[in-house]
Amino acid sequence: MATKTEATRETRTDSSAPGMRNQGLVSGQAHEFAIILPLKPGGGKRMRDRLTDSVTAGTQALDKMGTLHDLRFVLFDNDTRVIFASTYDGGFEQYIKDFATLVPDLIDNEFQDCEGYPGVRSPQIWNYIAQYQSEAIVFYSAYPNVTVKQVWKGQRVLKAFEELLDEASS
Amino acid sequence: MEAATTPTTMTKAIPTLEVSDIQATVLRPRPSPYRGEYLIVRVDDALQGREMLRRVIPHVAPADNWWAPTLPGWLAIAFTFQGLKALGVPKASLDSFPQEFREGMAARASILNDIGNNAPSNWEYPFGTTDMHVALAVYAKDEQSLETVLERARLSRQDLPKISVIYRLKFSELPGGRNPFGFKDGLHNPHVEGSGEDVHPGYGPAIKAGEFVMGYPDELGETATSPEPEVLRRNGTFLAFRKFHTRVAAFRKYLREQASSPEEEELIAAKMVGRWRSGAPLVLAPTSDDPSLGADLDRNNAFNYEDDMKGLKCPFSAHIRRVSPRDALRNEIVAVNLHQFLRRGTNYGQPLPEGELEEDDAERGGVFLLIGAHLKQQFEFVQSQWVTNGDFINQGTEQDPMIGNSQVDRTFTIPKLPIRRRLHGLPQFVDVRGGEYCFMPGIRALKWLASLATENTVTK
Numbered sequence: 001m002a003t004k005t006e007a008t009r010e011t012r013t014d015s016s017a018p019g020m021r022n023q024g025l026v027s028g029q030a031h032e033f034a035i036i037l038p039l040k041p042g043g044g045k046r047m048r049d050r051l052t053d054s055v056t057a058g059t060q061a062l063d064k065m066g067t068l069h070d071l072r073f074v075l076f077d078n079d080t081r082v083i084f085a086s087t088y089d090g091g092f093e094q095y096i097k098d099f100a101t102l103v104p105d106l107i108d109n110e111f112q113d114c115e116g117y118p119g120v121r122s123p124q125i126w127n128y129i130a131q132y133q134s135e136a137i138v139f140y141s142a143y144p145n146v147t148v149k150q151v152w153k154g155q156r157v158l159k160a161f162e163e164l165l166d167e168a169s170s
Numbered sequence: 171m172e173a174a175t176t177p178t179t180m181t182k183a184i185p186t187l188e189v190s191d192i193q194a195t196v197l198r199p200r201p202s203p204y205r206g207e208y209l210i211v212r213v214d215d216a217l218q219g220r221e222m223l224r225r226v227i228p229h230v231a232p233a234d235n236w237w238a239p240t241l242p243g244w245l246a247i248a249f250t251f252q253g254l255k256a257l258g259v260p261k262a263s264l265d266s267f268p269q270e271f272r273e274g275m276a277a278r279a280s281i282l283n284d285i286g287n288n289a290p291s292n293w294e295y296p297f298g299t300t301d302m303h304v305a306l307a308v309y310a311k312d313e314q315s316l317e318t319v320l321e322r323a324r325l326s327r328q329d330l331p332k333i334s335v336i337y338r339l340k341f342s343e344l345p346g347g348r349n350p351f352g353f354k355d356g357l358h359n360p361h362v363e364g365s366g367e368d369v370h371p372g373y374g375p376a377i378k379a380g381e382f383v384m385g386y387p388d389e390l391g392e393t394a395t396s397p398e399p400e401v402l403r404r405n406g407t408f409l410a411f412r413k414f415h416t417r418v419a420a421f422r423k424y425l426r427e428q429a430s431s432p433e434e435e436e437l438i439a440a441k442m443v444g445r446w447r448s449g450a451p452l453v454l455a456p457t458s459d460d461p462s463l464g465a466d467l468d469r470n471n472a473f474n475y476e477d478d479m480k481g482l483k484c485p486f487s488a489h490i491r492r493v494s495p496r497d498a499l500r501n502e503i504v505a506v507n508l509h510q511f512l513r514r515g516t517n518y519g520q521p522l523p524e525g526e527l528e529e530d531d532a533e534r535g536g537v538f539l540l541i542g543a544h545l546k547q548q549f550e551f552v553q554s555q556w557v558t559n560g561d562f563i564n565q566g567t568e569q570d571p572m573i574g575n576s577q578v579d580r581t582f583t584i585p586k587l588p589i590r591r592r593l594h595g596l597p598q599f600v601d602v603r604g605g606e607y608c609f610m611p612g613i614r615a616l617k618w619l620a621s622l623a624t625e626n627t628v629t630k
Contacts, residue, residue, distance in 0.1 A: 064503045067561075091562065094555050097547060098505040101390060121390070147561045 023093075025136050028144025030069065031092070034085040035133045043113030044079025054109060061106045065099060066149050067092040073110070082114065089147045100125075185234070185366030187379055187386065191405040191612040194236030195246035195514055196383060196541055197365045199356065201311050205342035206243070206516065207320060208537060210296060211304040215332035216258035216622075219303075222333050223247075223257070223620040225326035226306075229319070232613055233365070242318040243310030247616065248409060248608035250274065253303030258622050259402075266398040267609070270545050271408060274298070275605045281550055283558040288575050288602035296336050297413070297604025305411060305608050307539070339413070341516040341537060349517060350416040350534045351439075351572075351599075354449035354464055358471050358494065360510040372471030374496065377507050383407050384543050385612075389507045394543060397609075402619070405612025410511075410540040410549040413603040414573070418522040419529040420597045426527065428593055433458075438593070441584050442571040444490030451490075456483040476500075481585040486563035489572040492556045499562070509551050511542035535603070545607060573600045 024032045039047065051058070051073060062068055071086035099107065100120045107120040118124040143151070189197065200206075213219035231244030249257070251272050255264060270278055276290035276298035284290060290298035306323060310316035327333040349355040361369055363376035364386075380388030385404040387393050397403050421439075429435040436459065440446045446455060448464025453473040455463055463469055475491065475498040478484055484491050491498055495506055519534025542548035558575075560568035569575070571582040580596035611619065 061503070064501070066502060089561065091555055091559065094551055095504065097390075097508055099503055101505040101508065102503050147566075149561050149564050150566060153564060 025139035027141040029090040030141040030144050032136050032139040037114040044075050047113045186364035189234040190232050192233045194231040194233045197233040198236050203343040206309040208339045209306040210337035212301045212334045212336050213256040213303045218330040218332045219257045220620050222327050229322050242315035246307040248305045248610040252300045256303050266396045271607045282553050293604040341518040370467045402615045408545045409608050412538045412605040415535040415601040415603050421599045423527045444484050444488035452484040485584050511540045511548040514539040
């Protein structure tokens with residue numbers, strides 16, 4: 001379990017090489033990310049309707065990223081604010097520009113009702129994230145050194161192994 | 171290892187970039203055969219530094235006239251962050267450079283996995299110190315021409331006692347255009363849109379010039395807005411200077427231990443590189459070397475991984491498939507064109523005699539200039555993700571078999587039916603001897619630097 005004091009952190013201040021300024025806590029190679037965002041008037045309802053409608057499409061794209069363990073959107077304060085929280089593999093941050101280039105609509109679809117959201121392709125996106133990101137005080141991962149791809153591979157291998165045993169005993 | 175492309179003919183396409191202002195080394199391959207020298211200079215007085223620069227500028231080759239038969243050779247020049255400071259570049263300008271450049275390569279060691287043998291504490295002087303200011307590369311076609319260009323470089327610092335050459339390294343082509351491991355090098359580079367270079371099949375779609383030279387739109391449609399001022403950045407770019415030592419005997423010995431025949435040794439070696447020694451790519455020649463294919467510029471890059479998505483011909487972990495995945499990551503959300511750089515490589519030292527399996531303590535290896543406008547998303551990304559990680563290709567923590575430096579059991583996985591083969595205990599084959607980030611300005615920017623006002627001078 002990582003806490004704020006033992007986590008590795010890197011301060012980034014330059015504008016020319018954008019990245020998350022507050023990295024969040026780290027456990028093994030797993031990272032946590034949490035951001036609390038204000039919503040536009042009526043944005044909570046719109047977000048609820050749109051995201052529940054587009055779960056399947058979103059899931060397919062997230063699967064292709066292959067580095068996000070989980071994510072959640074939680075509306076609160078009478079749907080005036082939202083918490084977005086996620087656990088991701090170390091490589092994820094390195095690929096953010098790739099996602100912004102190849103699936104900007106997916107990301108903008110998720111965040112467009114947030115007050116002041118500049119769009120994932122905007123140079124202002126990093127300032128926006130820095131303004132609202134909140135680092136966890138405690139972060140626990142049950143499998144801190146296993147990546148999403150390793151979990152999937154493990155599942156495939158296990159399934160194949162079980163089938164082999166079934167075949168052998170039939 | 172992939173490096174600059176060997177030219178066969180002069181370029182015919184019409185360039186749309188300002189090739190008369192961009193340094194030749196950015197856009198053009200080195201000559202073949204070649205010889206030359208790297209010089210690293212420390213500047214202890216800004217005025218003298220700028221005077222040296224004034225004298226050098228006429229000899230710096232632009233990309234439009236770099237290999238005219240009348241010229242004995244060409245000279246390239248680049249500056250570290252400390253070097254720009256030593257020349258008296260104003261603070262506002264210095265502050266506008268990207269963080270990784272300002273910090274320098276040694277400070278990025280944990281990101282680059284420069285640990286263990288490769289740690290900056292083991293680097294040669296002056297790499298990783300604040301003494302490395304200006305890097306010069308002199309390229310020539312023979313020894314006599316080289317001396318001519320070196321003499322010009324020497325005259326440029328005559329009567330300037332505060333200018334010191336603190337490092338020199340001669341380089342030259344090895345027999346057959348091979349690298350020290352015995353593989354044909356200089357086979358592939360991305361194709362820069364509008365550069366006017368020769369394009370052979372398999373060079374892929376042109377990549378927007380802004381990825382490699384500032385002043386033009388990049389793959390995201392953005393044109394660089396820093397460093398400032400505009401005159402300094404236009405037609406300039408960044409490069410990662412990396413000096414490698416190659417452990418050729420360790421490589422040969424490992425192959426001998428893992429294989430039961432000379433043919434199998436060659437196959438394992440090719441699997442690690444992704445090409446046979448001749449340069450023939452595994453995807454096109456999966457079972458044995460094909461020297462005529464390797465030598466054919468119109469065929470030796472005409473491949474992708476569409477028909478090899480299981481890695482049965484070219485392993486996922488093979489060096490060339492990692493550092494330049496072409497279409498291998500087609501099923502992932504990866505914008506491959508954001509992670510390319512130009513490779514300008516040269517070799518130094520004598521080849522280890524054929525068949526020798528014991529180290530002779532001689533220094534031999536390569537120096538690479540890895541050039542691009544976005545060090546972080548290009549060199550640093552490729553080094554930290556594709557060279558020293560295996561997750562993106564479902565290989566866990568496995569690293570590049572040729573240039574990785576894993577501190578635990580180094581493995582190399584060869585996909586095969588019915589069951590893959592995994593090699594263990596790979597020794598480190600390549601050591602990093604040093605490196606630094608440099609800024610390589612255009613010709614106008616060099617003149618701007620040379621004419622900086624005295625009041626900005628930082629004196630020691």
